[in-house]
Amino acid sequence: MSAQNCTQLGQTPQSAFPVCGTKALKQASVPLCDGRPIPLPSCNDHADYEDVNPFWYKFTCYEAGTLGFTITPNDLQDDYDWQLFDVTGKAPVLVYSDASLQVAGNWSAIPGNTGASTEGTRLMACSGYSEPKWSSMPTLKKDHQYLLMVSHFTQTQSGYQLSFGGGTANITDPLAGAFLRAEYHCMDNRVGIRLNKKFRCATMAGDGNEFELVGSTVRVIGSMGVNCNSGFDMDSVMLYLQQPLPPGNYKVRVKTGRDGNTMLDACDNPIAAGKEIDFTVPVPQSVPFDSIGNIGCMPNKIMVYLSDPVLCTSVAPNGSDFRLSGTLPGISITKATTFCNSKLTDSIELTLNTTIYHEGNFDIDLVRGSDGNTLISECGVQTPLGDRMSFFTKDTVNAAFSSRIVLDCVYDTIFLEHDGAHGVTDWQWSFEDNTTASGRTYEKVYTVFGQKTVQLQVTNGLCSAQHTESILLDNELNAEFAMSAPVLCPLDMAVFTDQSTGHIIAHQWDFGFGNGSRSVNPNPFRYPIGSREQAYEVRLIVENDLHCFDTAIHTIKTVPTCRVAVPTAFTPNNDGTNDFLYPLNGYKTADLTFRVYARNGQLVFESRNWLNKWDGKINGSPAPVGTYAWVLEYTDTEFGNRVFQKGVSTLLR
Structure with a gap:
């Protein structure tokens, strides 16, 4: 038989069985299904670790201590593996990616009983026949939630029994069952009840025979556990009544059902028969507007929030229940989108025929739509005409700025200014040297010249914009020159080549001997050669169009001979x-x-x-x-x- 995807309840971490420390759980058979990889960095053996043909179990630690349990295969020749995870505050699906959730495990290939007990010598046993079948008992933390995965490595559907014992931790819920709150819903004549803990879905009959309305002739004709379609337990119940209830005060009581119990938790502990919870059926009211969501910049949709849910069917999809008016003409509502939960919505997104780019004041009025009504509450009451909400928009902004440059020999200044149009209230300047400034105007001073970058971000509280410009401070002046050689032999001529940069208007050379030169590249120059080495300081001073100066200095040496010789x-x-x-x-x-x-x-x-x-x-x-x-x-x-x-x-x- 080929394996399938693991879709049965209990075969995924999200749909794990709730278990109790005082109750053995028997799995008569194990359906075959594909496994998903589980990262086990502590087992560096390159083996495949997957939850093959798994069942998952969940429990809470109510008293810290060690956990002991036994997995007993129906066929003792079958090989079962297991892994324990601490998923407190985590999504259960993270067991497939977050190795830090792992607490203990055993993947030994030896068939027969396995689990955690005093026989174990370490928390983690990896794959293979050399690994022990028992792991040591892990220590559980109080109020932490755990997942236990049991994997049937042998490809048969023979089941097993899971029992807990031998450890000191308490995983049996000591809390007595009780009601927390109840609320009446006009639509479908329902009473929603919140419980103080989770109870097993299978222990509640679908015809509602475990519940009654105290002192009323209206009967409970159905009951449903919330989320029971995707799990084994519930902490909320929906009761369906025989007929609508008039306004007044009521009481729901739990009783022993025809199955001989009330609702039972994972340990078969019941919520006591006779427990009661009060609720009120108010006089039906219309539902007014509550608020408008954040408008933001350049809106083309408006989110309207209601004080209570209304029937989704009462909202005309074309947005005709709402009329928009304001200081900017030509803007209208073309669509209304609802966000429905159980046929009700408490928020409506209104789509406009155009984006609003400019400052304006607007009103949204509730009118009778093309469906012939306004908004209708869950209890069937229409909201009266005339309900109104207001909002405003602001202009879009432009961050473009003007700049003026003043160049100098030592300090260059860039004068920056934004026009402040469209209600801008905040200016943030940033520069390529990682400095920042604020204000509508700013003077940026530089002592190092060249290419600069200026960025401005502006906002008027709703709309923001950003603009960047490159500005060249082109008065950078750098004196530099090259020499034909640093050492001159007899008969060598010194050649100096200008390599200066900038808007240069004058050169002044001083060779350290004789007359200087004002040429860009002076004529070759011959230094006198004496009987000893002699060093000369060569200096170049350049001047730019701002009458700024810079100097470069190099040393050149003359030697009496360049004939290579080795002393005797x-x-x-x-x-x-x-x-x-x-x-x-x-x-x-x-x-x-x-x-x-x-x-x-x-x-x-x-x-x-x-x-x-x-x-x-x-x-x-x-x-x-x-x-x-x-x-x-x-x-x-x-x-x-x-x-x-x-x-x-x-x-x-």
């Missing part, structure tokens, strides 16, 4: 003179490799940067005095040729 000797004695061995004057080299070898051929130093120097040590210890061979390779960047040199240097101390 060096003295690493830390006296500050000739302490290192390295290629001198490697200013115009690239892809350089410098290696030093001991007499036995050992590589004692290697560098790919000519400024990295051998300090005369091998593995951190001073190298012995003697001669060392070196090899030097590099590319001459001036001529582009590859150079190879080798030689020896003497280490002296």
